[in-house]
Amino acid sequence: MKFLDLAKVYIRSGSGGNGCISFRREKYIEYGGPDGGDGGKGGDVWAEAVEGLNTLIDFRYQQHFFAKNGRPGQGSQKTGAGGADIVLKVPVGTEVLDEDEETVIADLTHVGERVLLARGGNGGFGNLHFKSATNQAPRRANPGQPGVERTLWLRLKLIADAGLLGLPNAGKSTFLAATSNARPKIADYPFTTLHPNLGVVGVDDGEFVIADIPGLIEGAHEGRGIGDRFLGHVERCAVLLHVVDATAEDVAADWQTVIHELEAYGGQLAEKPRVTALNKIDALDEAERAEKRAALEAVAGPVMAMSGVSREGVTDVLRALRGEIAAQRDRAREANQEAAPWRP
Secondary structure (H helix, E strand, C coil), rough: CCCCCEEEEEEEEECCCCCCCEEECCCCCCCCCCCCCCCCCCCCCEEEEEECEEEEEECHCCCCCECCCCCCCCCCCCCCCHHHHHEEEEEECCEEECCCCCCEEEEEEECCCEEEECCCCCCCCHHHEEEEEEEECCCCCCCCCCCEEEEEEEEEEEEEEEEECCCCCCCCHHHHHCCCCCCCCCCCCCCCCCCCEEEEEECCCEEEEEECCCCCCCHHHHHHCCCCCCCCHHHCCCEEEEECCCCCCCCCHHHHHHHHHHHHCCHHHHHHCCEEEEEHHHHHHHHHHHHHHHHHHHHCCCCCECCCCCCCCHHHHHHHHHHHHHHHHHHHHHHHHCCCCCCC
């Protein structure tokens, strides 16, 4: 299935049905009177997060979603039928944005979460509604209210506990393949990863989800390479694993390049907890390992060494990630408890 994380949709709720002007006329009944029913309500447009989806590709083939209109009222005090609602089923982690692509209308982060995008128009009143002691034969009815028409954007941000960052060919996909059942494309040329990949990683009887995104290069925030369009998929992560290629000539400069792109992207992504890992150490001898690690620690702080191919040091990196994830969850739980109102 092709991956798509941004889609434009056009929605319109249903219009309400018109009210009816009618009078009761039956043989052998002396007194009639108004009996026009109200129009039915137009259908609503909803968005709902569902299981089993991880892409917005369905919205590539259908962009227009129109709810049904309400039926008009009828005589004999019959109210018109309401229009059927329409539901946009989206993956968990989808943001609904206004037409300007900046205003967030809703963020669907849980299965079953729903949000009303466009309310259907109310049905018009029939002439029965206007009957009174001083107006016993009203000859007026209201038209139904029109539906709401909107243009919206759907933007998917994958739900993951940890995210992989690094330059192209730093070994991120190899690490994901070595630690999970994910099978990303791996090759000896840049940008083999063209869309995000998810993998479930297990360590010490615990599991968490890792997201691998395409590599960043210098100037990614200006659109170079694949750009920074996929950084949104690691915004929700509790911790970032910054993978640095140990075989590069200047590991410190490589680290600085990625950090600069995170800062240029904004959104506090550069302030997230990070674990820095020096990868591909199986290609170096002990002296070269120590030299590269010291050079990276001079700018990045504590550095862990690993190899996705030989799996040396991989378990220690996974344990470090799991510790950061657990700490982040504890902080979020405490924040929710403090924000919750007191109840007797």
